[in-house]
Amino acid sequence: MTNRRVLAILIALGLVFTATASWAKGSTETAVKTVPEVYIWPQVGTVTAQGTPKAKLEAIQKHLIEKTGIKPIGMPTDYYSTENQTKLNLILASRQQRIDVFSGNWPEYVDVALPLNDLLTKYGPNILKAFSKEAMLACTDKDGKIIGIPRLGVMGHTQFTWFQEDLLKKAGIAIPTTWAEIEPALLAMRKVNPNAMILTSSTNDFMRCWLGAFTKTGFANWLDANGKVQLFVTADGFKTFVATMADWYRKGYFFKETFIKHDDTEVLKSGNVGIFAGWYSRITILYSRLLAAGGVTAKYVMPDRILGPNGPIATDNVSNTNAIMISKNCPDPAAAVKFLNWQYDTDHPENVVTANYGVEGTDWAWVNPKEKYLFNQLTKDYQGEFMASAGLATDVLLAPNTPELLSHYTTIRKYALNLSNGILPFDATVAYDGKELKNRAPAVDDINRMVSEQVVQFIMGARPMGDWDAFLGELKKAGYDSVVEENTRQYNLLKKK
Amino acid sequence: MTAVKSMGFFHALKKYRAYYLLALPGLLYLLIFRYVPMAGLVIAFKDISPFSGIQGILTQPFVGFRWFQKFFHSYYFWNILGNTIGIRLQWILFGFPVPIILALSLNEVMSGGYKRVIQTVSYIPYFFSSVVVAGLVMTILTTEGGLVNNILRLLGREPVMFLASPKYFRSILVVTYIWQGAGWGSIVYLAAITGIDPQLYESAGLDGAGRFQKAVHITVPCIASIIVLLLILNIGNLLEAGFEIIFLLYSEPVYKVADVIDTYVYRSGLIGMQYSFATAVGLFKSIVAMILLILADFTAKRLDQPGLF
Numbered sequence: 001m002t003n004r005r006v007l008a009i010l011i012a013l014g015l016v017f018t019a020t021a022s023w024a025k026g027s028t029e030t031a032v033k034t035v036p037e038v039y040i041w042p043q044v045g046t047v048t049a050q051g052t053p054k055a056k057l058e059a060i061q062k063h064l065i066e067k068t069g070i071k072p073i074g075m076p077t078d079y080y081s082t083e084n085q086t087k088l089n090l091i092l093a094s095r096q097q098r099i100d101v102f103s104g105n106w107p108e109y110v111d112v113a114l115p116l117n118d119l120l121t122k123y124g125p126n127i128l129k130a131f132s133k134e135a136m137l138a139c140t141d142k143d144g145k146i147i148g149i150p151r152l153g154v155m156g157h158t159q160f161t162w163f164q165e166d167l168l169k170k171a172g173i174a175i176p177t178t179w180a181e182i183e184p185a186l187l188a189m190r191k192v193n194p195n196a197m198i199l200t201s202s203t204n205d206f207m208r209c210w211l212g213a214f215t216k217t218g219f220a221n222w223l224d225a226n227g228k229v230q231l232f233v234t235a236d237g238f239k240t241f242v243a244t245m246a247d248w249y250r251k252g253y254f255f256k257e258t259f260i261k262h263d264d265t266e267v268l269k270s271g272n273v274g275i276f277a278g279w280y281s282r283i284t285i286l287y288s289r290l291l292a293a294g295g296v297t298a299k300y301v302m303p304d305r306i307l308g309p310n311g312p313i314a315t316d317n318v319s320n321t322n323a324i325m326i327s328k329n330c331p332d333p334a335a336a337v338k339f340l341n342w343q344y345d346t347d348h349p350e351n352v353v354t355a356n357y358g359v360e361g362t363d364w365a366w367v368n369p370k371e372k373y374l375f376n377q378l379t380k381d382y383q384g385e386f387m388a389s390a391g392l393a394t395d396v397l398l399a400p401n402t403p404e405l406l407s408h409y410t411t412i413r414k415y416a417l418n419l420s421n422g423i424l425p426f427d428a429t430v431a432y433d434g435k436e437l438k439n440r441a442p443a444v445d446d447i448n449r450m451v452s453e454q455v456v457q458f459i460m461g462a463r464p465m466g467d468w469d470a471f472l473g474e475l476k477k478a479g480y481d482s483v484v485e486e487n488t489r490q491y492n493l494l495k496k497k
Numbered sequence: 498m499t500a501v502k503s504m505g506f507f508h509a510l511k512k513y514r515a516y517y518l519l520a521l522p523g524l525l526y527l528l529i530f531r532y533v534p535m536a537g538l539v540i541a542f543k544d545i546s547p548f549s550g551i552q553g554i555l556t557q558p559f560v561g562f563r564w565f566q567k568f569f570h571s572y573y574f575w576n577i578l579g580n581t582i583g584i585r586l587q588w589i590l591f592g593f594p595v596p597i598i599l600a601l602s603l604n605e606v607m608s609g610g611y612k613r614v615i616q617t618v619s620y621i622p623y624f625f626s627s628v629v630v631a632g633l634v635m636t637i638l639t640t641e642g643g644l645v646n647n648i649l650r651l652l653g654r655e656p657v658m659f660l661a662s663p664k665y666f667r668s669i670l671v672v673t674y675i676w677q678g679a680g681w682g683s684i685v686y687l688a689a690i691t692g693i694d695p696q697l698y699e700s701a702g703l704d705g706a707g708r709f710q711k712a713v714h715i716t717v718p719c720i721a722s723i724i725v726l727l728l729i730l731n732i733g734n735l736l737e738a739g740f741e742i743i744f745l746l747y748s749e750p751v752y753k754v755a756d757v758i759d760t761y762v763y764r765s766g767l768i769g770m771q772y773s774f775a776t777a778v779g780l781f782k783s784i785v786a787m788i789l790l791i792l793a794d795f796t797a798k799r800l801d802q803p804g805l806f
Contacts, residue, residue, distance in 0.1 A: 092548055094550065111547075259661070260749075261631075261635060261746060266641075435770075445764060449752065457750065460750060
């Protein structure tokens with residue numbers, strides 16, 4: 001009996017203790033729960049599935065709570081994984097996991113993204129100030145609802161023509177600033193290094209760099225005399241562009257494998273790339289890392305702009321539908337907007353640096369506190385899970401003072417919003433609905449494949465230029481006109497706003 | 498009669514309950530992850546928004562055969578269908594016999610240690626990720642310092658852009674598949690060979706048969722049923738040309754010989770989140786696979802070989 005009584009008392013005490021502990025924990029949780037929470041899907045490339053070490057993450061989270069009154073919660077996943085977007089879509093569709101802030105192509109997410117008009121007016125003055133009217137219009141649907149905060153918008157910095165400085169100096173020529181100077185520059189470089197060649201990161205990238213030298217509208221849609229939105233492939237001058245590039249390829253100017261799968265970094269390492277026409281971060285980040293590591297010594301330079309017969313030869317990059325959105329299932333969208341608004345404060349650039357790099361004084365420090373632009377990164381273990389405002393508007397506010405990234409950020413700051421260095425597409429502010437395009441003009445995917453495939457075939461000489469008219473006929477047969485009709489319909493519908 | 502059958506069934510269930518319990522997890526897995534999701538095939542006939550969830554499957558509009566029509570009416574339909582079947586047939590012709598030959602060869606190796614080393618080395622490529630394999634292939638075949646082109650240069654030949662050549666691309670794919678899968682594929686045949694009665698070999702030896710004759714007249718006939726079974730399954734997968742390696746290696750110059758159903762669906766369906774379209778194409782592939790499987794099984798039985806069913 002005594003033993004049973006003792007056992008009963010011990011069990012009872014245990015139950016009481018457990019209940020008390022739970023209640024206390026609950027009370028603590030209740031106290032914490034009064035701080036609004038914002039769940040952020042990774043917005044920056046530094047985030048990996050392992051995430052920031054827990055202690056560090058909690059320290060930065062605590063700091064951000066003190067600064068903003070909001071608790072951000074990161075969701076570690078490999079940002080650069082090909083599965084990243086698929087995973088995001090599955091989670092948004094299944095609603096099994098909370099996501100408040102995410103980014104993507106907003107027309108694809110209208111069913112899950114919250115319209116932001118009222119929220120931005122009330123809680124997002126910094127956000128509205130950070131973007132032009134055109135940029136916000138591009139993230140607005142046909143009913144006037146703002147679906148996302150522009151992440152990229154129209155960019156003037158993504159495709160440049162870079163020249164190997166050492167070869168230019170040894171050849172005794174200045175950096176080319178006109179289209180007519182490019183071929184002679186390469187030939188002069190080849191006198192110094194017979195293997196000097198042109199490299200591009202992709203067919204679309206190099207067309208964005210150079211097509212403006214041959215067509216008035218560059219690598220973009222054009223409006224014909226009947227008001228129809230035509231694709232770049234039928235613009236006046238495009239055939240001449242392809243023929244010229246085919247001639248250059250035949251002469252051996254290009255890296256032979258430039259139009260097939262290749263590793264840009266390995267080719268750049270060879271030291272034989274005299275001219276690079278492609279995505280800027282191949283030079284500003286990838287090549288800068290090689291330079292910093294001492295693997296290469298050659299440097300690349302670029303002119304502010306290169307002019308052709310029609311003006312700039314580059315085309316501004318319109319990625320106007322890429323946006324940061326807030327989920328319809330977010331329980332506290334006001335908190336999400338407030339958190340974003342804090343990061344977009346251009347008068348306090350330390351806010352976005354804190355969100356991206358950690359605590360000022362511990363993880364980073366201004367090089368010149370009066371200038372507040374360049375900063376030194378003091379620690380590297382925080383991956384940036386709480387950075388919700390990634391994109392052009394905040395990239396121009398800061399620059400890490402490292403050999404690998406300084407070139408990248410200063411390029412963005414100098415050129416991103418300077419759209420006069422490239423041709424601005426006439427429909428830059430029109431956010432075409434890709435899904436609607438595929439539904440109404442199912443041939444669009446076939447047309448895209450045909451254009452990219454045949455342009456490369458012509459350039460590489462697999463198909464003779466004499467077949468050009470036959471190619472245009474194939475485009476028609478594949479449904480080119482239906483794509484034009486739908487593009488025109490959307491342009492007329494959306495341009496009115 | 499029914500009562501007797503019912504009693505027989507339940508009697509069997511009770512008598513062999515341990516075996517049924519053993520099979521239960523596998524059956525549940527099949528039921529939950531293979532049969533229940535079949536209800537989702539209905540999205541192939543609807544216009545589904547990816548974020549409408551389970552409710553969307555019931556409430557989204559019915560569009561009939563629209564996605565199938567989009568697929569069949571595509572300008573490149575015959576091209577991608579031809580590429581898919583062509584690559585798969587090429588693999589069956591050249592790749593299917595390789596694991597069999599490897600298994601027969603390994604069976605003849607006397608040294609146990611050497612045999613194990615060869616087996617392990619041949620299995621390893623199976624565990625490489627497709628990205629690693631594609632990277633290896635690009636490194637070996639590139640014109641800038643690649644092994645194959647360096648050998649060609651030494652022989653006084655011009656370098657060849659293999660990955661840009663429609664003439665070579667499919668062969669590169671098939672060789673890559675064979676390299677990756679031959680070792681792993683030989684496991685089934687090796688397991689079947691170990692089940693052959695050794696007395697057959699002894700009797701043949703007494704009759705004067707050499708090692709090659711034993712392999713041809715004893716080993717191969719004894720594993721013929723496994724070979725036919727796996728061939729039937731491969732024919733059933735005629736529309737599966739693989740996705741990852743092709744996607745990682747192909748580019749515009751070789752689209753006309755390398756663009757297959759899966760890469761087309763990836764570009765046209767998955768990138769734009771058109772899951773209904775992707776499901777419709779998947780359903781088409783499954784129906785074709787089922788028809789081919791039944792035909793191949795029927796043919797095998799007509800040739801007095803054991804079939805699948």
